Amino acid sequence: MLQFILRRLFYLVPVWIGISLVAFLLANLAPGDPARLALQRALGRQPTSAETNAAREQMGLNASAPIQYLNWLGEALTGDLGLSYRTGKPVLESLAERFPTTLQIAGGGLLLAIAIAIPLGVLAAVYRRGPIDHLSRVVALLGAPMPSYWVAYLLILLFSVQLGMLPVAGSQTWQHAVMPALTLGIGGSASLMRLTRSETLETLNQDYIRTARAKGLHSRTLLIRHALRNTMIPISTVLGMRFAGMLGGAVIVETIFSWPGIGKLVVDAIFDRDYPMIQGFVIFMGTAFLLINLIVDIGYGLIDPRIRLGRM
Amino acid sequence: MGRTQHGMDRRQLLLATGVAGIAATIGKSAAAQDAPSGSIRVGVSEDGYRTDERANIGFFPLNTNIFESLTYLTPDYQIEPLLAESWEFVEPSTWRLTLRQGVSFHDGTPFNAEAVKYTMDRIAANGGGVMGIGEESNVIVDDFTIEITPTYVNMRMMEQIGHPNNSILPPGLNPAESRNGSGPFREVEYVAADHYTVEANPDYWGETGAGVGEITFQFYPDPTARLLALQAGDVDLIVDVPRQSASQVEAAGATLVRGPVGAYEAMYMNIHGVEPYDLGQDIAVREAVSIAIDRQQVIDGAWQGNAEPGTTMIPPAILGDSASLVSAPEFDPERARQVLEAAGWVEGAGGIREKDGRALNLTIINGYGTAADHGSVPELIQAQLSDIGIDLEIIQTPDTATYEQRLGVGEGDLWLEAGSQNDGNPAFLPELLFSSPEEGGDPEATAYGRAFATGEAFDTAITRSREATDIAEVQEAAAEAMNIVVNEERVVTPLCGFYRIIGHTDAVTTFDLHASGVNQRWTSLTLAE
Numbered sequence: 075m076l077q078f079i080l081r082r083l084f085y086l087v088p089v090w091i092g093i094s095l096v097a098f099l100l101a102n103l104a105p106g107d108p109a110r111l112a113l114q115r116a117l118g119r120q121p122t123s124a125e126t127n128a129a130r131e132q133m134g135l136n137a138s139a140p141i142q143y144l145n146w147l148g149e150a151l152t153g154d155l156g157l158s159y160r161t162g163k164p165v166l167e168s169l170a171e172r173f174p175t176t177l178q179i180a181g182g183g184l185l186l187a188i189a190i191a192i193p194l195g196v197l198a199a200v201y202r203r204g205p206i207d208h209l210s211r212v213v214a215l216l217g218a219p220m221p222s223y224w225v226a227y228l229l230i231l232l233f234s235v236q237l238g239m240l241p242v243a244g245s246q247t248w249q250h251a252v253m254p255a256l257t258l259g260i261g262g263s264a265s266l267m268r269l270t271r272s273e274t275l276e277t278l279n280q281d282y283i284r285t286a287r288a289k290g291l292h293s294r295t296l297l298i299r300h301a302l303r304n305t306m307i308p309i310s311t312v313l314g315m316r317f318a319g320m321l322g323g324a325v326i327v328e329t330i331f332s333w334p335g336i337g338k339l340v341v342d343a344i345f346d347r348d349y350p351m352i353q354g355f356v357i358f359m360g361t362a363f364l365l366i367n368l369i370v371d372i373g374y375g376l377i378d379p380r381i382r383l384g385r386m
Numbered sequence: 387m388g389r390t391q392h393g394m395d396r397r398q399l400l401l402a403t404g405v406a407g408i409a410a411t412i413g414k415s416a417a418a419q420d421a422p423s424g425s426i427r428v429g430v431s432e433d434g435y436r437t438d439e440r441a442n443i444g445f446f447p448l449n450t451n452i453f454e455s456l457t458y459l460t461p462d463y464q465i466e467p468l469l470a471e472s473w474e475f476v477e478p479s480t481w482r483l484t485l486r487q488g489v490s491f492h493d494g495t496p497f498n499a500e501a502v503k504y505t506m507d508r509i510a511a512n513g514g515g516v517m518g519i520g521e522e523s524n525v526i527v528d529d530f531t532i533e534i535t536p537t538y539v540n541m542r543m544m545e546q547i548g549h550p551n552n553s554i555l556p557p558g559l560n561p562a563e564s565r566n567g568s569g570p571f572r573e574v575e576y577v578a579a580d581h582y583t584v585e586a587n588p589d590y591w592g593e594t595g596a597g598v599g600e601i602t603f604q605f606y607p608d609p610t611a612r613l614l615a616l617q618a619g620d621v622d623l624i625v626d627v628p629r630q631s632a633s634q635v636e637a638a639g640a641t642l643v644r645g646p647v648g649a650y651e652a653m654y655m656n657i658h659g660v661e662p663y664d665l666g667q668d669i670a671v672r673e674a675v676s677i678a679i680d681r682q683q684v685i686d687g688a689w690q691g692n693a694e695p696g697t698t699m700i701p702p703a704i705l706g707d708s709a710s711l712v713s714a715p716e717f718d719p720e721r722a723r724q725v726l727e728a729a730g731w732v733e734g735a736g737g738i739r740e741k742d743g744r745a746l747n748l749t750i751i752n753g754y755g756t757a758a759d760h761g762s763v764p765e766l767i768q769a770q771l772s773d774i775g776i777d778l779e780i781i782q783t784p785d786t787a788t789y790e791q792r793l794g795v796g797e798g799d800l801w802l803e804a805g806s807q808n809d810g811n812p813a814f815l816p817e818l819l820f821s822s823p824e825e826g827g828d829p830e831a832t833a834y835g836r837a838f839a840t841g842e843a844f845d846t847a848i849t850r851s852r853e854a855t856d857i858a859e860v861q862e863a864a865a866e867a868m869n870i871v872v873n874e875e876r877v878v879t880p881l882c883g884f885y886r887i888i889g890h891t892d893a894v895t896t897f898d899l900h901a902s903g904v905n906q907r908w909t910s911l912t913l914a915e
Contacts (some may be wrong), residue, residue: 106787116440123828125513162438241613243606245580330608334401334579345785
């Protein structure tokens with residue numbers, strides 16, 4: 075197991091370099107002068123040539139692109155991801171500051187998605203074509219196509235405007251996290267519910283389930299101890315991917331709820347051509363994706379001991 | 387920015403005016419004022435502060451009135467003394483400022499020339515700004531007198547120096563670390579991207595201090611969420627209500643307040659483009675476009691009536707009495723058709739005009755500030771131009787950087803822009819956008835001039851506006867320059883003058899809305915008992 079984990083962590087190094095190079099090239103290919111854009115934001119007007127030149131010098135943008143990348147890479151290898159062009163703060167500090175806040179709503183959203191989708195998906199499979207199955211289908215049909223901003227506004231109208239239970243936006247108390255997490259959870263639960271249903275149906279039709287049932291095993295034991303464990307393997311893969319997606323793609327939710335997370339940070343960075351922040355984000359999220367996948371892989375072994383990590 | 391050439395008649399001592407407005411505060415006792423009571427939450431847009439060497443926490447873009455500038459820009463764009471009591475121009479290029487006495491920063495540090503020098507040196511270290519402040523520009527004469535000599539002869543410095551970005555800091559202060567100003571409010575708490583709380587400064591030097599005990603500015607990047615926060619009672623006042631949904635404020639039982647015009651929306655025609663973007667070189671096409679636009683339809687259709695027909699692309703108030711010298715082209719589609727006919731643009735296939743086998747196809751680029759800032763305006767313009775036989779292709783750029791890159795290479799005929807005026811210099815925007823570009827200048831900095839500059843007559847008027855000593859002459863010259871680009875050369879088609887819109891609940895009794903958001907004074911805010 076340890077060898078497996080170490081090997082997967084070692085893979086991070088070439089992945090880091092590869093994705094940072096791609097991020098650097100993409101950012102540099104995009105039109106716009108980061109110095110000029112940073113100044114426009116700071117000054118609220120078009121900067122003068124003298125101001126732009128001074129800023130370019132400060133940012134190290136007068137060097138050639140390969141030199142800029144190598145300078146950045148050299149510092150990144152020592153753990154320094156540079157300073158944000160937009161805020162002037164160390165990139166790593168900004169990412170470390172913002173990541174836990176995104177983790178809170180993404181984690182909450184994931185738990186909510188699991189709590190809604192898995193029981194409802196399993197029940198829909200067990201009671202196929204019954205009222206619960208129809209209900210789950212309606213919930214999935216309504217939930218899947220609803221854009222997150224629409225869900226967010228509906229939640230605000232209900233919980234803030236009508237009921238006065240939750241604050242519209244902000245990040246100072248646990249109440250502020252409820253609606254962002256709900257928005258992410260509702261968005262994630264629809265497709266997860268359908269997947270759980272189809273996987274459970276498929277498992278319930280397997281020969282070993284039929285055999286166990288013929289032997290007189292109690293249906294609840296059959297479902298929980300035998301069927302669900304097998305169903306959980308593809309579901310855990312999707313859960314891992316969805317969680318990673320929530321971490322990096324919660325920008326709309328973060329903007330509406332004024333939630334200072336990592337998604338909003340990087341979208342602002344893209345608009346401002348904040349190369350260090352974009353590259354830092356890519357590295358950071360690449361690492362997060364790989365670690366989540368690693369956790370999912372380890373989880374396979376726990377769900378099904380027949381899966382041995384060393385051979386994966 | 388070119389160096390001003392002065393004749394001898396202009397090289398004379400200039401005594402600045404404007405002491406009268408705040409003269410009553412001179413010699414005012416520094417005794418503590420009665421502390422106002424009550425607190426309010428205000429919904430504002432996103433936290434745009436920087437934390438690097440250009441740190442501007444507390445003063446730009448959200449001005450929480452912790453800091454103050456040397457001059458104050460009134461809502462009708464006049465300059466009044468603030469931390470500077472008076473000023474005079476000393477030949478050949480120096481401004482001598484007499485500073486207000488008896489003013490302290492919140493921690494008790496006295497305000498004096500050293501603070502002004504520290505602030506101006508900080509601006510110099512970051513490139514000098516539009517004022518052209520250099521490392522050697524700032525010389526302390528005595529505790530309350532300082533001389534500032536910009537790197538070029540800058541007759542407009544006192545109109546520029548009141549911009550909140552030039553707010554005065556006590557010596558050694560880094561606003562990224564702490565906020566200690568001289569303003570009517572003191573900082574209580576700043577939580578990045580969440581809120582900013584300030585309280586009344588009971589020791590404020592000015593006559594008009596805070597009218598409320600505490601203000602919490604809550605950041606809402608999403609305008610709809612800001613509106614819902616007002617509806618939910620999370621805040622009692624919101625600024626920058628989206629003009630498309632302003633009616634929802636009243637529908638929610640709150641009060642809607644419209645301020646004076648401080649921002650604009652306008653369309654510029656590329657007059658130096660190469661094929662296929664060279665049709666703007668034809669004055670008949672430019673004239674036809676300018677008179678084919680029904681501003682009122684744009685205002686009603688895109689902005690739900692929450693704007694005024696634009697006459698220039700700067701707030702008319704800044705031109706003073708000279709505002710009447712420039713007016714927007716009158717909507718007259720029939721004449722637009724005649725102008726095109728006379729120029730040889732005859733109706734062709736599908737109703738689109740043609741000349742020498744070339745169809746009258748124009749392209750409009752939408753993306754400044756952002757494409758979303760312009761709502762359905764491009765589509766309305768497209769329909770109006772179609773009515774006179776011009777085919778308009780709409781291109782939305784994903785961000786400002788892409789827009790500017792496209793402008794830099796001249797790929798487009800019409801350019802749709804929105805902007806605002808935040809200092810008292812009437813020549814600032816026209817000079818920035820339409821002056822002839824410097825030979826060999828920075829490509830991005832000269833992009834506007836390479837597309838829109840009309841030449842000598844405009845440049846002469848702008849130079850006159852930049853160099854004049856009398857503010858009425860400054861305004862008159864700026865109006866003349868605007869008239870050239872709007873009515874003579876038809877490069878600028880003004881669309882709308884934007885006023886700021888706020889919404890508030892019954893908790894708010896008074897609030898004077900400033901035309902320029904970054905110059906807002908929160909002292910006028912008072913609450914119901």
